[in-house]
Amino acid sequence: MAQAEERITADRVLDLCGEACPYPPIYTLEEIQDMSSGEVLEVITDHPPSVTNVPQAVVKEGHEVLGEPVRNGAEFHLFFRVK
Amino acid sequence: MATPGTTIHPEVEDTFAARLKGVYQTVFVNYWPYWAACLTAAVLNIILLAYWNSAWGVTAELTRWGGHVLALFGVPVEEWLYFRDIGIEGNPFTRTSGWLTVGMLGGALVGALLSGNFRIRMPQQKIRLLQGFLGGVLAGFGARLAMGCNLGSFFSAVPQFSLHGWLFMLGLFPGTYLGVKIALHPLFLGRRGRRRRAAVRRSSAPAQKPLLPQPVVGGIVAILFAALAYWAISVEAAFGILFLFGIGFGFLIQRGRICFTSAFREMWITRQGDLARALAFAMMVSTLGFAALIHSGIGGNAQFAAPGIFIGGLIFGIGIVLAGGCESGWMYRSMEGYVQLWMAGLGTVTGATLLAWAWDGWGLYDFFIAGWPAINLVESWGWPSAIFATLGLLGAWYLLVTWWETRTPQEQEAPIPSAERQPAPRGASAASQPATIQAK
Numbered sequence: 001m002a003q004a005e006e007r008i009t010a011d012r013v014l015d016l017c018g019e020a021c022p023y024p025p026i027y028t029l030e031e032i033q034d035m036s037s038g039e040v041l042e043v044i045t046d047h048p049p050s051v052t053n054v055p056q057a058v059v060k061e062g063h064e065v066l067g068e069p070v071r072n073g074a075e076f077h078l079f080f081r082v083k
Numbered sequence: 084m085a086t087p088g089t090t091i092h093p094e095v096e097d098t099f100a101a102r103l104k105g106v107y108q109t110v111f112v113n114y115w116p117y118w119a120a121c122l123t124a125a126v127l128n129i130i131l132l133a134y135w136n137s138a139w140g141v142t143a144e145l146t147r148w149g150g151h152v153l154a155l156f157g158v159p160v161e162e163w164l165y166f167r168d169i170g171i172e173g174n175p176f177t178r179t180s181g182w183l184t185v186g187m188l189g190g191a192l193v194g195a196l197l198s199g200n201f202r203i204r205m206p207q208q209k210i211r212l213l214q215g216f217l218g219g220v221l222a223g224f225g226a227r228l229a230m231g232c233n234l235g236s237f238f239s240a241v242p243q244f245s246l247h248g249w250l251f252m253l254g255l256f257p258g259t260y261l262g263v264k265i266a267l268h269p270l271f272l273g274r275r276g277r278r279r280r281a282a283v284r285r286s287s288a289p290a291q292k293p294l295l296p297q298p299v300v301g302g303i304v305a306i307l308f309a310a311l312a313y314w315a316i317s318v319e320a321a322f323g324i325l326f327l328f329g330i331g332f333g334f335l336i337q338r339g340r341i342c343f344t345s346a347f348r349e350m351w352i353t354r355q356g357d358l359a360r361a362l363a364f365a366m367m368v369s370t371l372g373f374a375a376l377i378h379s380g381i382g383g384n385a386q387f388a389a390p391g392i393f394i395g396g397l398i399f400g401i402g403i404v405l406a407g408g409c410e411s412g413w414m415y416r417s418m419e420g421y422v423q424l425w426m427a428g429l430g431t432v433t434g435a436t437l438l439a440w441a442w443d444g445w446g447l448y449d450f451f452i453a454g455w456p457a458i459n460l461v462e463s464w465g466w467p468s469a470i471f472a473t474l475g476l477l478g479a480w481y482l483l484v485t486w487w488e489t490r491t492p493q494e495q496e497a498p499i500p501s502a503e504r505q506p507a508p509r510g511a512s513a514a515s516q517p518a519t520i521q522a523k
Contacts, residue, residue: 018206020407020416020423021345022266022352046204048114049340057353074202 008066008079010042011035017046017075024050025057028080032063035082040066043078051076110338111197111298117358120339121365124332128239129372131328132382135179135321138243138373139332140235141187141410142226142435144180147171149436164448165227165439179325182315186329189308191415193330194337196301203420208273211407214266215423218406219413219430220437222399227438228447229254229395230386232410233343233403236396238362241476242369243377244469245385246458249476251396258400259347266404337415344403344412356484363481370473377461385459391451406430 014031016024028043035041043054055065058080066079115123124139132138150160150171160166175181195201206212226232229251231240237255240248265271308330316323335341346359377383386392403409406427408416413431416424442448460469 016207018204018211020204020206020211020421021342022263022348022404023272025353026267026272046202048200049342049345053349053353053355056355060353074200 008040008042010079011039013042013044015044016050017044019045020047021049021053025054028054029057029061032058032061032080032082037082039082041080041082043080045076045078046074048076051078054078055080111194112199115335115339117339117341117361118364120335120341121358121361122368124238124335124339124341125365125369125372127328127331127335128369129376132239132243132373132376134324135328136381137384138235138239138382139183140180140231140239141184141414142223142232142235142431143169144175144178144184145223145410145432146227146435146439147178147181148175149432150439151175152432153436160439163439163443165442176322179321182322182326183329183332186308186326186331187333187336187411187414188329188418189304189326190330190333190335191337191418192333193301193305193308194334194415195419196297196304198338199297201297201418201420203422205422210271210273211423212426214271215406215426216430216433218262218402218404219427219432220434221402221430222406222409222427223402223431223434223436224438224441225258225395225398225400225402225434226410226431227395227435228451229392229399232399234410236386236392237343238366238369240386241473242366242373243383243385244373244460244473246388246460246463247386247392250388250392251399252476252480254393254396254398255347255400256350258397258402259344259404260351260400261397262401262404263348263351265401271405332411333415333418336411337418341415342412343409344407347400348404350484350487354488354490356488359484360481363477363484367474367477370470370477374466374470378466383459383461385457387452387455388458389452389455391447391455394451402434 012031012035014028016027019027024043024045024047028041031043032041043050045051045054051069055069055078059065061083063083064081066081070077128139146165146169150163150166151174153160154171161171172178175185192201222232226236229236230247231237231251233255236251237248241252308326312323312326312330314323315326340358341362342358343362345355346362349355349358373382399409403412406413406424407421408414408424408427410431413424413427417428438447460472463469464472
């Protein structure tokens with residue numbers, strides 16, 4: 001699969017593999033709350049619904065979603081910028 | 084000329100192979116839109132009712148599996164009132180319902196493999212395994228108290244005009260709400276410090292590790308299942324056909340992430356209503372299809388409209404949120420390799436079997452069910468009222484989740500209330516970073 005050449009450099013990586021609903025969005029927001037404005041969080045999840053429900057929750061809180069989810073097998077890498 | 088629905092990228096040559104690849108991507112790799120999966124399941128359910136005179140359901144069969152296990156240890160389960168009611172003769176492969184249930188697991192497995200989504204997913208916090216099991220026990224217990232799960236007592240029951248489906252649905256709202264309260268309790272949420280923490284990683288580039296050719300494995304498994312269905316049809320047509328229905332349902336719930344848990348739970352957490360709307364829409368279609376069949380004397384199975392159904396729905400609602408999946412949810416997730424949902428499946432069978440015993444063992448039948456009539460709305464209210472009331476109920480659900488979704492979440496119990504979030508202090512980021520970031 002072709003991926004964007006420019007990879008996003010994350011300030012933090014939150015590995016949520018193995019976690020299923022309803023936890024991934026909650027843990028993601030909790031992590032973001034602990035970060036500073038402008039920082040980039042990378043969330044790794046292997047729970048497919050989280051590929052949509054984590055960004056939805058993050059956007060709802062006013063933060064920014066960076067790029068498209070990057071798939072690596074059953075893992076998805078999501079990127080967010082803290083508002 | 085491009086076929087409607089086929090995306091032709093300018094840089095991709097429009098060959099037969101490229102189109103086949105596109106179809107494969109759309110059907111087997113990408114998730115289906117909720118409405119497409121739910122609608123297809125509804126249509127399949129209508130055809131199943133026409134063929135089998137009974138609609139989609141699984142927990143009665145799961146209860147029998149628990150009964151079989153106990154029978155191995157010499158427990159006289161065939162004497163239990165519950166099994167006298169639902170029957171426990173033979174084994175799963177001498178019953179159409181057994182083939183349907185096994186087929187669902189098989190179809191979900193094929194869907195998971197073909198999409199490359201199979202992976203053993205071990206939860207980071209071991210309490211999830213206990214949580215899955217306990218949730219499963221509650222879900223199994225509640226489902227059988229209610230004479231069916233989210234399929235038999237809801238997805239198949241409301242469109243069949245059985246009032247017990249309405250009671251079950253009413254129980255799901257408070258049940259899932261309580262389930263969310265428990266699932267988000269610090270005990271289950273876990274203290275942040277004790278979880279795997281976010282770490283800093285200089286190179287965020289994921290290493291591309293070689294994948295097992297899951298789609299190839301999925302193809303082989305699919306061929307094996309097809310051969311099994313072929314053989315079964317030649318031996319006993321109904322077995323093979325129900326197996327194929329099961330494969331179809333299993334494939335659909337995996338491809339469409341048909342998770343009734345999420346449809347109800349998300350009202351209380353993220354307020355996402357897409358799946359609930361898709362289910363409401365699909366069940367409206369079922370209502371019309373089932374009405375046509377029932378009018379011709381097919382189906383129309385009603386269950387007792389008793390307080391036990393509401394209680395069962397409530398217990399079931401708590402259980403599915405804790406377990407992380409309803410009856411359709413755990414079946415496809417367990418086939419995707421979620422260890423938590425294997426525990427939920429075990430719990431479901433355990434809970435359902437416990438209920439079967441408690442039916443007369445604790446006198447639940449006498450207390451909750453006995454004396455209440457099975458109410459079929461068609462018989463009670465007549466055709467026009469039954470159809471319009473059912474459509475109205477589903478329409479009201481559709482509107483309710485939409486309204487709820489758009490409500491300003493000012494007093495919303497979000498996991499992190501916005502008001503509490505402090506604006507990040509400027510210049511603090513560099514200083515605080517080394518202290519707050521720890522490798523796990």
